[in-house]
Amino acid sequence: MNHPRVIALCALSLLVSDLPVRAFPAAAPSAPEPGVPRTVAEERSERISDIRYELFYRVEEGREIEGTVHIDFYLESAGEPLVLDFAGERVERVSRSVHARGGSTGSAPEEAVAFVFEKEHIIVPLQYLEVGRNRLVIDFTPDERPFHRERSYLYSLFVPDRARYAFPCFDQPDLKARYVLTLEIPGGWVAVSNTSVRAHEERGEQQGTVVRFSETEPLSTYLFSFAAGRFAVETGERDGRVMNLYHLEPDTAKLHRNVNAIFDLHGEALRWMEEYTGIEYPFGKFDFLALPGFSYSGMEHPGAILYRAERLFLEESATEMDRLRRASVVSHETAHMWFGDLVTMRWFDDVWLKEAFAQFMADRIIRPAFPGVDHRLLFVSSHCDPLSDVERTAGTNPIRQELDNLNEAGSVYGDIIYHKPPVMLNQLEALIGDRPFRQALGEYLRAYRYGNATWEELVAVLDRHCTEDLAEWSETWVMERGRPAISMNLVRDHAGEQNAHGTSGAVDGAGDGASNARLVIRQDDPLGRGLSWTQRYTVAVCTPEGIREIPVLLDSHEIAVEAGVPENAFILPDSRGDGFGHFEVDWSGLASFDLGVERMLDPVQRAMLARHARDDFLEGALGDAYIGLIHSLFASEDVELNVQAELKYLVEAYWLFMTDERREAWAPALEDSILEKIRKVFSASAKSACFQAFRSVATTDRGVETLRKVWEGDITFVGLPFSERDFCDMALELAVREVPGWREILERQGARIEDPELARRYAFVRQAVDSGRAQRERFFVSLAKAENRRHEPWVLEALYYFHHPRRIASAVRYIPRSLELLEEIRATGDIFFPRDWITATLRYHRSDEALRSVAGFLGARPDYPSKLVSIVLQAADIPTRANRIRL
Numbered sequence: 001m002n003h004p005r006v007i008a009l010c011a012l013s014l015l016v017s018d019l020p021v022r023a024f025p026a027a028a029p030s031a032p033e034p035g036v037p038r039t040v041a042e043e044r045s046e047r048i049s050d051i052r053y054e055l056f057y058r059v060e061e062g063r064e065i066e067g068t069v070h071i072d073f074y075l076e077s078a079g080e081p082l083v084l085d086f087a088g089e090r091v092e093r094v095s096r097s098v099h100a101r102g103g104s105t106g107s108a109p110e111e112a113v114a115f116v117f118e119k120e121h122i123i124v125p126l127q128y129l130e131v132g133r134n135r136l137v138i139d140f141t142p143d144e145r146p147f148h149r150e151r152s153y154l155y156s157l158f159v160p161d162r163a164r165y166a167f168p169c170f171d172q173p174d175l176k177a178r179y180v181l182t183l184e185i186p187g188g189w190v191a192v193s194n195t196s197v198r199a200h201e202e203r204g205e206q207q208g209t210v211v212r213f214s215e216t217e218p219l220s221t222y223l224f225s226f227a228a229g230r231f232a233v234e235t236g237e238r239d240g241r242v243m244n245l246y247h248l249e250p251d252t253a254k255l256h257r258n259v260n261a262i263f264d265l266h267g268e269a270l271r272w273m274e275e276y277t278g279i280e281y282p283f284g285k286f287d288f289l290a291l292p293g294f295s296y297s298g299m300e301h302p303g304a305i306l307y308r309a310e311r312l313f314l315e316e317s318a319t320e321m322d323r324l325r326r327a328s329v330v331s332h333e334t335a336h337m338w339f340g341d342l343v344t345m346r347w348f349d350d351v352w353l354k355e356a357f358a359q360f361m362a363d364r365i366i367r368p369a370f371p372g373v374d375h376r377l378l379f380v381s382s383h384c385d386p387l388s389d390v391e392r393t394a395g396t397n398p399i400r401q402e403l404d405n406l407n408e409a410g411s412v413y414g415d416i417i418y419h420k421p422p423v424m425l426n427q428l429e430a431l432i433g434d435r436p437f438r439q440a441l442g443e444y445l446r447a448y449r450y451g452n453a454t455w456e457e458l459v460a461v462l463d464r465h466c467t468e469d470l471a472e473w474s475e476t477w478v479m480e481r482g483r484p485a486i487s488m489n490l491v492r493d494h495a496g497e498q499n500a501h502g503t504s505g506a507v508d509g510a511g512d513g514a515s516n517a518r519l520v521i522r523q524d525d526p527l528g529r530g531l532s533w534t535q536r537y538t539v540a541v542c543t544p545e546g547i548r549e550i551p552v553l554l555d556s557h558e559i560a561v562e563a564g565v566p567e568n569a570f571i572l573p574d575s576r577g578d579g580f581g582h583f584e585v586d587w588s589g590l591a592s593f594d595l596g597v598e599r600m601l602d603p604v605q606r607a608m609l610a611r612h613a614r615d616d617f618l619e620g621a622l623g624d625a626y627i628g629l630i631h632s633l634f635a636s637e638d639v640e641l642n643v644q645a646e647l648k649y650l651v652e653a654y655w656l657f658m659t660d661e662r663r664e665a666w667a668p669a670l671e672d673s674i675l676e677k678i679r680k681v682f683s684a685s686a687k688s689a690c691f692q693a694f695r696s697v698a699t700t701d702r703g704v705e706t707l708r709k710v711w712e713g714d715i716t717f718v719g720l721p722f723s724e725r726d727f728c729d730m731a732l733e734l735a736v737r738e739v740p741g742w743r744e745i746l747e748r749q750g751a752r753i754e755d756p757e758l759a760r761r762y763a764f765v766r767q768a769v770d771s772g773r774a775q776r777e778r779f780f781v782s783l784a785k786a787e788n789r790r791h792e793p794w795v796l797e798a799l800y801y802f803h804h805p806r807r808i809a810s811a812v813r814y815i816p817r818s819l820e821l822l823e824e825i826r827a828t829g830d831i832f833f834p835r836d837w838i839t840a841t842l843r844y845h846r847s848d849e850a851l852r853s854v855a856g857f858l859g860a861r862p863d864y865p866s867k868l869v870s871i872v873l874q875a876a877d878i879p880t881r882a883n884r885i886r887l
């Protein structure tokens with residue numbers, strides 16, 4: 001066979017055939033600990049530069065992938081052995097080019113290297129190293145985990161530290177390298193990578209195809225990627241740039257319904273980013289792939305972004321939120337081409353930096369594409385809940401987290417790094433001013449392009465554009481964990497009298513003094529460190545006569561605002577959702593509003609009212625009034641994003657915070673109000689959101705019967721189309737309720753699915769729904785094997801039914817074993833999976849037994865990895881509160 005690897009190996013074997021591959025003598029240098037220890041990475045980035053990988057893979061059906069890599073690099077000093085990262089299966093041979101000059105394969109004589117391969121490292125001893133250019137050639141068998149191999153395709157996903165499973169390399173973001181990739185793949189397959197195809201040799205269905213790609217720009221290892229398979233391709237052009245969308249979507253109607261929007265979104269995002277940064281798209285070509293069941297929404301490989309197909313190809317019944325989310329994901333990944341790909345963090349402790357800027361840009365990019373949308377409301381809807389849901393837990397973490405070994409990088413990801421920085425960056429932009437902020441970012445991107453920078457290096461650039469002490473500001477916002485508790489008091493100047501605005505009769509009586517009342521705002525650090533979060537936000541002073549918003553600059557522990565607050569006012573803090581903290585609200589002020597304050601508030605203010613109510617409720621403050629407030633907000637709400645949030649709170653309160661009796665008593669009213677909303681509301685997407693909530697809460701005989709009739713097609717809703725996926729969800733919800741004939745419902749649904757991918761997913765999830773104890777046990781045991789957890793979104797959906805509120809009594813005994821699997825899941829799964837796994841497991845539990853399981857598990861493991869402790873504490877937070885607070 002005539003393919004590059006054979007040529008390379010032939011040339012190599014001629015030169016080295018008489019040199020034995022020796023086991024290294026006993027005094028061999030010992031390998032560092034597994035993973036990529038920070039100390040090793042720091043030492044390497046001092047010594048090694050100008051790296052180039054020439055990488056070859058052979059992919060053949062039914063066989064292990066084989067690889068060869070030629071690594072060229074410049075070595076500053078040759079005083080220590082060289083440590084390469086490799087967590088693959090086998091190293092067949094290491095050799096080096098003598099007098100390497102970075103020439104092409106086989107141009108220099110080769111010498112076999114007596115290497116050590118242990119603890120996920122290949123050690124090249126001193127005698128094979130030279131100061132200056134070095135060239136190593138390694139034949140290896142990778143660990144296939146990062147290749148995500150299916151029958152008709154595969155794709156690589158190396159973030160955060162999986163490149164080292166796939167090929168021997170220096171797997172750290174600050175050793176950027178150029179890559180030249182050659183793939184030998186089955187005939188009929190198409191291959192995509194970061195750069196365009198330079199040579200493509202089709203040898204027929206049997207002999208396979210060889211694809212060689214052009215050399216990349218300097219890339220961090222986690223950003224190098226390729227995919228190959230029976231992909232179809234759609235080509236679009238926007239602003240003169242040709243883009244390709246590779247996909248496996250069998251539903252052509254769905255494809256054509258979405259494809260133009262997908263190209264438009266990318267075109268728009270690219271244009272916006274070039275304009276904002278003043279830097280042209282920095283990588284040659286720009287393509288993307290839609291992969292069914294991809295674990296993340298998207299991954300920003302330059303020139304070859306990977307997306308979860310479901311995020312791009314929306315159903316007809318897609319909600320407005322789905323379309324916004326799609327625009328946001330596309331813009332986020334596109335923004336990464338500058339923030340993350342062009343300039344990359346030095347180490348994964350700063351991974352938040354690229355996420356923060358990608359999202360900061362995405363939030364701005366999507367504005368013009370959705371002129372009818374309230375973007376402030378969108379920001380609040382996207383970030384406020386996930387952020388406070390972590391911040392109120394004992395497991396919250398700072399934005400910047402220590403990371404001693406890259407093999408723990410996955411644990412750094414979480415809601416904090418996605419949702420706190422957007423709030424923080426808006427505050428930072430307000431502090432510096434938007435023009436200087438933008439100038440500074442452009443300066444930073446130009447200064448570090450194709451290289452790496454830390455947060456401190458960015459702060460130094462920003463500092464030149466700002467009079468504030470940014471280092472101190474950053475210390476609190478970025479380096480420390482937790483949020484402030486922010487309270488308000490009314491102080492009447494003339495009498496020197498102070499009233500807690502929160503006790504009944506606040507600002508008592510004196511109508512004459514009321515207009516002079518000052519609002520005193522105080523922030524406290526609940527973790528007792530005395531920290532103060534400098535921030536700008538607004539408070540809305542609401543009276544039956546009207547609403548006035550007052551800007552607040554909270555720049556110390558306590559400030560006074562000249563508010564002129566009338567005595568009957570209700571004060572809504574952080575009324576536009578810019579602030580950061582737990583804002584304590586005096587709910588007694590609502591009594592002044594006969595018709596409900598919500599009728600006077602704008603959509604963002606209503607969103608903040610609901611969020612503060614939930615936050616206070618979860619902190620134990622609002623009590624029984626919470627459910628009435630949210631329900632009344634929902635009943636009169638007509639803005640979709642607010643309807644969605646209120647539905648979420650109602651469903652949460654219904655399953656988690658109500659006693660069984662209360663829930664039973666409340667169910668008919670809740671079902672009715674949701675069904676009524678479906679009929680009353682506006683858009684198909686809002687109707688769909690309501691129906692999803694109805695599907696979740698339907699428990700009365702009438703409600704369940706309605707659900708069954710919808711599934712049968714006997715009840716339809718005008719303006720609300722259902723997809724195959726919707727019918728699957730209905731069948732599964734009916735089955736988990738064990739309605740008469742549920743097994744037949746599952747069968748019939750299975751038989752009528754047309755989309756093969758959905759059929760496989762449904763068959764998988766179904767196993768979790770079976771009510772038999774033995775079947776459920778079997779299913780759970782099957783999850784202990786990594787291969788059965790490969791389709792992570794399927795597993796998470798299955799866990800929803802496994803731990804469904806109707807099943808928690810029998811599911812509680814699986815909590816200890818689910819926790820025991822966490823460490824292994826972290827080792828085998830994608831980065832969000834440990835958190836999602838344990839969150840999906842604990843979501844609807846609230847029993848003493850469930851909490852004892854969690855406490856017992858952590859108590860018995862004092863040395864359990866701290867990042868996993870955080871994840872468990874975060875997931876157990878709502879269950880713990882639900883155990884304490886009962887409506």
Ligand SMILES: [Zn+2]
Nearest residue numbers: 332336355358
């Ligand atoms: Zn991202």
